[in-house]
Amino acid sequence: MPDRTIYMDNAASTRLDERVLEAMKPYYFDSYAVATSEFGHSMGIEAKETLEAARAKLAEALKASPEEVLLTSGDTESSNLALKGVTNALAGKKGKHIVVSKIEDFPVLNSAKALERLGYKATYLGVDKEGFLDLAELERSITKETVLVSIQHANQEIGTVQDIEAIGRICHDRGALFHTDATHTLTRIPLDMGRMAVDLATITAHTIHGPKGIGALYVRKGTPLMKWMDGGFQEFNLRAGLENIPGAMGFAKAIELVTEEENERLRAIRDSLIDSLLKQVPRTTLNGSRTRRIPQNANITFHRVEGESITLHLDMRGIEVSTGSACFSRSLEASHVIMGIGGDHERAHGSIRYSLGRFNDISEVPEVVKAMTDIIGKLRSISPLKD
């Protein structure tokens, strides 16, 4: 039994920071009322003020105004609201075409597929071997029928950071709205809604040591959006449902706690992992870009080995990661991201994602590298695939 856990699956979800919990506690035990109108009871008025204070902090992090930040239950809801809300609001007023990339995460990808079933046409743009979009191809794909373009800020598996400034400009030049999924970049890569031509952006708390079940959608002033969660008049009458005030406070605190120093530290761990693994384990390939990648992601294929076998061996040593192997996924399909960057099944099956967070330390790197060397050696020794 391993005496410590090395958790490197932070892109899936993170451990809550105690300071975030402390910031949330009063709103469970002392000030737990629903946010009311200004004519409500005093606890309700206080709740409303708390909510707006949290919203102001989120807005500040995005360099946006508070009225442009809608609180949701997380990134899945935010992206659903962006794609379905915008297309519905413009139904009959504009064309029925949307553009997304092939390597988007499932909330965007499957919302696009859902829209296709409703009669929309979707273009799924390919990416190059490091995961970058071809901007000329993007430009050509936007027609006067195009309602919305949704391109992620950074990729969930391989960490490639898209040039969303340039993408936004192209969309606006061509008359389309632009949504970006910033789930894996919030606080890690600068986001500036004042400067960037972004109309909608998905963010979430649980990937930065905040609570699960809270996220937000940035909606630029004047962007058409149809409400699809009906009920009360919350969130500027665009998203009904009891406001998650402790969650909002936790989210604001989680954002506040990320520092540039921390990002530097994560970059150092990331680079040490990538360098050591590529050097010490034979027949490996880095997935994604060496330079334009988020600080907290490393993704490497160990050729001729199957990922679920690797993750199980790692798990028995107390190391938690994830893989793009078909055997690991719920649908038994190989990672669409690795396939999207021109990889074959073999490359997807042997891909391992190490995603870092605040509680990782550079001292963990040698242990992970040692474990990988042992495990890959063992699995290759029983494989019928030789050089």
Added chain:
Amino acid sequence: MKFPYGEKVLEHFKNPQNVGKIEDADGKAIVGSPACGDMVAVYLKIDPNENRIVDAKFESYGCASNIATGSIITELAKGKTIEEAKKISWQQASEALGGLPKIKAHCSVLAVEGLREAITNYEEKHGLIKEREPTTAEVVKRRLKNVMNPLTGLDIVRGNLIKEVKVEEGVVKISVDLPESHIFASNIKEEVNERIETLWDVKKVEISFNPA
């Protein structure tokens, strides 16, 4: 700690039995492909006097279930005659491992197929099979019994997921009773393809699903 498999599977995964290659094997087979994610090689040493398996080894490029099944299937095969060994089913392998998750049935089936193919290879080399069997709808259905529905852990023939099989001049048409948007549609398609396109007289495989 909580692992996705039972103790017996984990034991065979951590310390697989009979791993390796038999250089002068009497029967051998490699099934699966890197494209499909799992591959198993099975090597047999067979005593020709009573067609009894005296040694069995395997190699695996695959997930934990695949490795554990390779280990158990070679254990089960040793000492059996080829006729007895042919009858070892994936259910028996799974039971001997204390059960495998349903979604992993397809990985364990591969090792069972590997054993059967290695026996066929021996039979062919020793003149025990006179003629190659032409592919008919029946042959196709028999092979499809090795394709598992990951939702139920049942094969797609007994699970009534095969609506129709047609074989015409080397073209096999298979219609599957699942919507094309089904979560496992592309997995099942790959698995079916893998089983049928390798048949000696098959030129093309066409697999259709119900429209969404």
